[in-house]
Amino acid sequence: MLKWLAMMRYKVEFITFASYHNVVVNHINPYFENLGLHLKELLPSHLQDYYQYELDENGVTTNTVIHYHANIHTALKYALKNNLININPADIVEGPKKIEFVGSFYNNEEINLLFNKVKGQLIELAVILASFYGLRRSEIIGLKWTAIDFINKTISIKHTVTPVYFEGHEHIVEKDRAKNKPSRRTLPLVPTFEDLLKRILEQQKLNKVICGDSYCTQYEQYIYLDKMGQRVKPGYVTQNFTSTLKKHSFRHIRFQDLRHSCAILLLANGVSKKEVQEWLGHSNYNTTANTYSHLEYKSKVSAAKTMDGVLNFLN
Numbered sequence: 527m528l529k530w531l532a533m534m535r536y537k538v539e540f541i542t543f544a545s546y547h548n549v550v551v552n553h554i555n556p557y558f559e560n561l562g563l564h565l566k567e568l569l570p571s572h573l574q575d576y577y578q579y580e581l582d583e584n585g586v587t588t589n590t591v592i593h594y595h596a597n598i599h600t601a602l603k604y605a606l607k608n609n610l611i612n613i614n615p616a617d618i619v620e621g622p623k624k625i626e627f628v629g630s631f632y633n634n635e636e637i638n639l640l641f642n643k644v645k646g647q648l649i650e651l652a653v654i655l656a657s658f659y660g661l662r663r664s665e666i667i668g669l670k671w672t673a674i675d676f677i678n679k680t681i682s683i684k685h686t687v688t689p690v691y692f693e694g695h696e697h698i699v700e701k702d703r704a705k706n707k708p709s710r711r712t713l714p715l716v717p718t719f720e721d722l723l724k725r726i727l728e729q730q731k732l733n734k735v736i737c738g739d740s741y742c743t744q745y746e747q748y749i750y751l752d753k754m755g756q757r758v759k760p761g762y763v764t765q766n767f768t769s770t771l772k773k774h775s776f777r778h779i780r781f782q783d784l785r786h787s788c789a790i791l792l793l794a795n796g797v798s799k800k801e802v803q804e805w806l807g808h809s810n811y812n813t814t815a816n817t818y819s820h821l822e823y824k825s826k827v828s829a830a831k832t833m834d835g836v837l838n839f840l841n
Contacts, residue, residue: 527555530601541699544692549597553580566611570619573598577621588622595621630779631787632657643774651726651750652763656784659713660806663781664688667760668700669749674723679715683807687748689760698760709807723749730755 527550535543557576558568573595580586580594599616606614632640637657644650655661655669661683668685675682690697715723726749733753734741742755750758767781779787785806792802 527598527601530604533604540692540697541688541690544690544697546597547692549594550601553584554594554598565605568602568611568615570615573615573619577619581622588625591622592624595619630777630783631790632777632779632784633787634791636776637784637787637791640776643776644770647770648752648758649763649766649770651722652758652767652781653784654719654722656781657788658716658719659683660785660788662686662785662807663760663763665709665807666763667748667750667758670747671727671749672747674715674749676715676720676724679720680712681715681719682710682712684710687757687760709809711804711807713805 531546531550534546538546554576557579558572561572563572577591577595580591581588595616599614602611602614602616605611640653640657641650644653652663652666655666656663659681661669664686665683667687669681669683670685673682673684674680684702686701688699688701690699730746730751734743734755737754740754745751745755745757748757752758764781768778770776771778789802789806792805793799797805
């Protein structure tokens with residue numbers, strides 16, 4: 527797999543390559559090196575044993591094993607194309623079935639209470655953007671002032687800042703485009719959030735004056751900064767959100783679950799899945815439909831009332 531990995535370094539973006547590298551170097555390669563197999567000796571049963579090993583011994587999820595399988599399959603496909611093997615054993619092996627993700631979420635009362643607790647705190651902006659606009663962490667950190675149109679009252683999601691872990695070090699990857707076309711979206715700038723942004727802008731100007739030469743000017747184009755002008759780190763958002771919930775005795779959810787909360791509140795109030803897809807920037811409609819199919823309770827209630835009016839089985 528190392529030959530395939532070396533080839534992929536120049537074919538995919540750094541974020542994608544780093545993901546491949548971490549999986550191959552830290553998980554897949556060590557296991558098969560210990561077996562002492564030559565590539566042509568690899569059988570579907572060896573792959574099956576590996577997947578079971580990851581599930582039983584390392585306690586990874588089935589979705590993680592599916593991710594490993596995808597990497598192995600692609601690498602072996604490369605080997606087959608280059609006549610290094612006669613068949614691709616990953617074509618034959620039966621991988622685990624994907625488990626559909628069901629995230630936790632807060633209802634509107636919990637979110638409003640959370641808003642109250644984080645008001646004036648550095649984490650406030652992240653909480654609002656995730657729960658109201660449904661932004662991803664990378665989109666929150668990457669939000670720039672150029673994305674805010676105070677005249678036409680819009681906010682454009684097109685910049686991202688993502689941490690990537692590669693060879694034991696964290697790399698911060700900045701992009702002036704979202705990960706795909708649907709992620710690049712323009713949303714209405716509501717008055718309450720517009721007021722908050724204007725207060726943030728004035729505070730940044732004041733901080734720059736107060737701090738003088740100590741103020742960092744490297745990230746002035748970004749919105750989410752601390753008092754010294756440093757861009758807020760992605761890890762801070764995750765860690766501080768968790769500690770905030772614990773401090774105020776909130777029910778534990780992950781930071782990204784605020785994004786799910788946003789979708790659920792939209793759906794619960796009659797917004798269509800297509801509109802939710804566009805609001806969240808999902809790559810396709812199926813992602814939204816599959817993720818939130820279990821939430822169509824209102825339509826089920828309507829159907830139940832209809833059937834109850836038609837079929838009088840208790841009479």
